[in-house]
Amino acid sequence: MxxxxxxxxxxxxxxxxxxxxxxxxxxxxxxxxxxxxxxxxxxxxxxxxxxxxxxxxxxxxxxxxxxxxxxxxxxxxxxGAYAAFDGAAELLAGLPADRWALVTSNYEHRVRGRFERTGLPLPGLIVDAASVAEGKPSPVPYLTAAEKLGADPADCLVIEDAPSGVRSGLDAGMTVWTVNTPAPHPDAHRHFPTLADAAPHIAAALGTGQRIVS
The missing domain is CATH 1.10.150 (DNA polymerase; domain 1)
Known part of the structure; x- marks a missing residue:
């Protein structure tokens, strides 16, 4: 299958x-x-x-x-002054709506406000601070997102920038790529200097129909 x-x-x-x-x-x-x-x-x-x-x-x-x-x-x-990183709008707009989610330590109403101000499209699922009893670096936030999407954690690609988020994704049994940091996290599977660099690879990961290559 x-x-x-x-x-x-x-x-x-x-x-x-x-x-x-x-x-x-x-x-x-x-x-x-x-x-x-x-x-x-x-x-x-x-x-x-x-x-x-x-x-x-x-x-x-x-x-x-x-x-x-x-x-x-x-x-x-x-x-406040918020700005989406280069490539974010085009990347998110091109993803199947039921195949991606936001996993944040912030609160959903605040995230929605920021996305509206920057013009970024929103997914159907946001796992926020109020959704879980344990935040990152616990794996609970990412495992919760996978469960709500009906996804096997092994089929999930996590995009992160922070060490706590990297640990959360790894301990959830997921593939983790880092972006927007000058140096890669030592435990992340792949690193890209910017989100724009990662965007075509992220899009390809959803389009292959095969397990994500870490």
């Missing part, structure tokens, strides 16, 4: 450049709590928000911390 391949994309840093916005939001959040913005942002890059709060403000109410972060991020969706 011929396999059907699927592509699972991270969002920030993979399809969309949102680094400046993320840094600004976390710096503002840190300032509201009397903390050093650079130190807080360094933790936030590696963990989910709830885990960041536990590390930098262990005595504060995590629900209040999250509410403030959500307020700042929702404001940023409307005012």
């Amino acid at each position: 011929t396999s059907r391949n699927f592509v699972l994309f991270d969002v920030d840093g993979t399809l969309m450049d949102a680094v400046a916005n993320q840094r600004r939001v976390w710096h503002e959040w840190a300032a509201r709590h009397g903390l050093d913005g650079d130190e807080v942002y360094a933790v936030a890059l590696r963990t989910r928000p709830v885990e960041t709060f536990a590390a930098v403000v262990p005595g504060r109410d995590p629900d209040e911390c999250l509410a403030l972060l959500h307020t700042l991020e929702d404001e940023d969706v409307c005012t």
Whole structure:
């Protein structure tokens, strides 16, 4: 029986450049709590928000911390400067709608707002922070996406830029390619300097009807 391949994309840093916005939001959040913005942002890059709060403000109410972060991020969706990486729009528009998904540590309403602002097409499935009990680097987010798509993890190609996302995809038993970083992750199967470089290979992976060549 011929396999059907699927592509699972991270969002920030993979399809969309949102680094400046993320840094600004976390710096503002840190300032509201009397903390050093650079130190807080360094933790936030590696963990989910709830885990960041536990590390930098262990005595504060995590629900209040999250509410403030959500307020700042929702404001940023409307005012921040977002840009899709070269090749993203054409790549996503050419993929079968039922064969790809977004797997993000952000929240779906925020991702939708950013995609609308940048003109990127949305898939039928978004696995966000609210969809899973464990975030990256746990394999749960990518395994959840595969389950919802009805896909075998072995038939899934993960496109990532961050070490935590790479680990998540690998531990889910998937093929992982990295993009938009100057050097490849040592455990990723393939690396491309830019998303545009990877785009024809991603499109080909969905069109072969054979298992993804790592």
